[in-house]
Amino acid sequence: MRFVDPQTAEAYLRETLRVEGDESIRVRELAGGVSNMVLLVDRPDRAGRDFVLKQARAQLRTRHEWFSSVERAWREAEVLAICTRLLDGHVGRASMVNERLAQTPRILFEDRENYLFAMTAAPRPNVVWKDELLAGRVDRQVAAACGRLLAALHAESWGDSDIAGRLGDCMLFDQLRIDPYYRTLAAAHGEIRPAIERLIASLGTNRLSLVHADFSPKNLLLFSGGLMMVDFETGHFGDPAFDLGFFLSHLVLKACLKMPRHAEYLDLTDCFRQSYSDVMARRIAPEELAELWARGAQHFAGCAWARLDGKSPVEYLSDSQRRDQMRRLCREVFDQQPRDWPAVIELCRQAFD
Secondary structure: OOOOOOOOHHHHHHHOOOOOOOOOOEEEEOOOOOOEEEEEEEOOOOOOOOEEEEEEOOEOOOOOOOEOOOOHHHHHHHHHHHHHHHHHOOOOOOOOHHHOEEEOOOEEEEEHHHOEEEEEOOOOOEEEHHHHHHOOOOOHHHHHHHHHHHHHHHHHHOOOHHHHHHOOOOHHHHHHHHHHHHHHHHHHOHHHHHHHHHHHHHHHHOOOEEEOOOOOHHHEEEEOOEEEEOOOOOOEEEOOHHHHHHHHHHHHHHHHHOOOOHHHHHHHHHHHHHHHHHHHOOOOOHHHHHHHHHHHHHHHHHHHHHHHHOOOOOOOOOOHHHHHHHHHHHHHHHHHOOOOHHHHHHHHHHHHO
């Protein structure tokens, strides 16, 4: 496998005729991920034709050893194509922030021998929503748009046997989420092992829709008139409750970081809940939606705690007192097993006030 990085990408692109020999290009690494080399190829002579080059790495860049098959590059490409189709077909897709359209990148080419592919880049200028949140810029409309976007993926794929057949293999999800998050957490905190084992078991018995499994603020790019979702390698057909818990864990961790402004961040979670539920209520029965949220609350606790003591801890929550507050909150969710998200918000308020 030929490794491509900021120093070697230009030679690779010219040798493989992906760019013309006399074309001016600039290559830089995009930050934020641990599992791939992700490069932005800027083409100043061809406005709007910039693209992103992504190559899978077998060993992830984390403090603890963490490996995953590079074959995930092709799972990502397939999931990306499916998500694009689902969003294109979803009624109300344009009902995003200020009439923004939700977009996915488009695949430009694949290099199977070197486990890399290229896709269209987000329009510029753009910002990563995670950076906005960490900077203290809170936008309820963005949170609502995220709820509609995720619900579109879940609703449009709900019970889809074709997608289930294509994305039913959960090996990569196990390597990139279940093992480094849940099993690692259970090994570190034996007192919650039964709760974690129940979570893992529930993933196998509630395979209902496409699951992105990396739907988080770091993978949502905001730009004028649009919202782009990226990173699809953990996608599979499984329990959409994981997406709920994963996404909400990121917002609540930032609420903990931003105390005493935590109420603003908790409000984002409720905006997300409302818009997500509005879309899903048109697709599934009320009792199904209620059970989905009950499982999502438990996955929130598992994902949030795993981002403290799993293999991929968040880099921004370093204060030991606040980390302990998050652990106590997660333990309360496991113990009380709230049935809906407003009940979790109340536990958050009790933990942070």
